Amino acid sequence: MRNALAGWDALDPALRWLMRINLIALTTATLALAAVYLLGFKHTAVEIDLGVMVVSIVIMLVTPPLCRRYGATAAIIGLTFSALLFAVGGTWATPNLTPLTALLAMVPLLVGFPYLGRRWITALSIVAVAGSASVAALGEWRRTEALNDVWWINAIVIAASLPPGVAVVVFLVRGAYTRLQEQSSQLVESRMRIVEVADAARRSIERDLHDGAQQRLLAMSVTIERARKELVAGRQDGAAELLDQLASDNREVVTELRELARGIYPPLLTERGLVAALQSTARRSTVPVTLDIAEFDRPSRQVETAAYFCILEALTNAAKHSGATEVLVTLRGHPHLSFTVSDDGSGFDRRQVAIGGLLGMEARVAAAGGLLTLQSEPGRGTTLHAEFPPASPA
Template identity: 75%
Template sequence: MRRLLSGWDSLDPGLAHLVRLNLLALVVSIVALAGAYVLGFRHRSVEIDLAVMVLSLLFMLGTLPLTPRHGAPVVLIGLTLSAAAFGVGGTWATPNLSPLTALLMMIPMLVAIPYVSRPWLNALGVFAVVGSAGVAALGEWRRQDALNELWWVNAVVIASSLPAVVLVVTFLVRDAYQRLSEKGDQLVESRTLIVEVADAARRSIERDLHDGAQQRLLAMSVTVERARKELLAGRHEGASRLMDQLATDNREVLLELRELARGIYPPLLTERGLVAALQSTARRSVVPVTLDIADFTRPSRQVEAAAYFCILEALTNVAKHSGATEVLVTVRGLPHLSFCVSDDGRGFDRHVVTPGGLLGMEARVAAAGGTLHLETEPGRGTTVRGEFPPLDATG
């Protein structure tokens, strides 16, 4: 069964779990109603409700082959069609179901809140309002014709249908509470992490300035003093050599400061985007870098910066610590932006090495709504993978 439903594996775990739960609830309701029908509770309304449930189930199953490419929107469309079929058909056959079907019309909007953009939510909100009002009106209109309906028909249909809706609504409420609790914990944790990462970044810049540009500038001041003394002593040839050295040192300091500024936020990333910035970084890398980029469309600035700096940090770690002879950087734009930095270096034991740089990378990716994974073992190289949600899921 897990294999048959693998089309939903690309969804957010919470949404995938909810869709599978909805499918299970529909199957249970169909089996219960079909069992009642076989046992002798045969009536036109039972047959219609049974057909409606099967149609709703087919709408959900129809999203399986489309989900890997189109993601959450296609699942929500299937859920909306399923709710509409269940709501209208169930109310027509059994008007007493109208309070239940009116509630059912709101489920697609409630499910969609964490996963889609505002225009999607507005459309689903219209469906919820119009759909719930429509099935309520249909129920009242049909109730006149069903006034003499046998009591057991309504009892059987409601008893079979109610658990499915109640189960889904209960999960939605519980899931919303759980998400809020997790977000609160993550907020507290991220505040601490942001402070730690910012302090580490400041210390890194200070160290780079102290060990690089500052030392060169001090050396240049000494060279200036020596050149002044040469000029005062009338040794113009010696002074000229020192001035040539100053010019060379000045160019090197400027180059070093440009490199430092590029590491803080490269202009190329802003002007031409992630691909151009990565190509420039790959050309300057000490370890040979192979870029494999496909299906790329420029993402939001926050996602682009997070992806770039994580890849840059991974390449820096490769050059400093891995002993690798080559690195492969893979970037994919569909169905969502993802990247992978893989080297053939010595790897390391995650339980022994302090993951200072990794914390900063995780914080950057998490701030952009993504996730980061590290795969490494001693002697087997290191792979860093990052994934970001689709643009419509980040709003």
């Protein structure tokens, strides 16, 4: 039997489950009614219902091979013929079943909504309306002629015929409710993800502005102060050189903000990679920077971005807060990406200093799967070190 129904395996799990429930209910009701018939309760109504059930089962058994080629369409068409046959035959034999049989004419439409296109749904809508109306009319016509004076005949036929129809309707409603619950849960989950993604994007933009353009602007403010001092001291050439540097830095900041607004930041990092971006940053730094780069292959974009902005903020902090005269940036690419930023500045006591910027760097490195550590003591400089996991093999 499992091999005979293997064609249903390609169906959606909910539809496959409904088809099997329908077949089991029909088979069980047919066997029960056949047993009653063999026990001596022989009557035309019983014979009609038995015939209708057997043909309905045959129709259901024809659908699995067709489902391999036509999918859900074949299954629902088979279910439609089976339901209509059962509705008409059951109503003819036992008009008392009319409320149920009229409902059965609408089952294929309810089942088909998630799986069929507009044309098929329109056709099934016509079948549901015309079928249920026809069955109701047939039931009223047969009611005066087919009701048996012997109560047990009607009772037996109804008791045997009712379960498969009720089972299909019950499981259909249950399946629809289950799908509704799942969709509701998925909707809630998707909304939560959207909020989380939006918050993460906002935090990312905040970090990018803080670690990128804001740091550049702070560095420019230092340069402006240096230019002012040059002018006060009467060193026009030195002031002019610093103003040229400011003009260049301003153009780069404008470009970086423009690229950041487009979601592509910074342009040099995107186009040429971490090494080129750090070389450019080192040239602009107000504190002399030494780059020590070895065995370097370009990492993933996420790792590259995290490393760049962390190094950029470390350089800015060294220039702004530490009073450092030199910064050493060590970058290694094997066996995995790591970097160290060391300065000879005044250092600080982490217990007495707000470390909001460090938390932002830690979050950025952690998001890329890395680990960030910081060592600093008053009078002994600051060392920032990060390790990123090896790249997954292609």
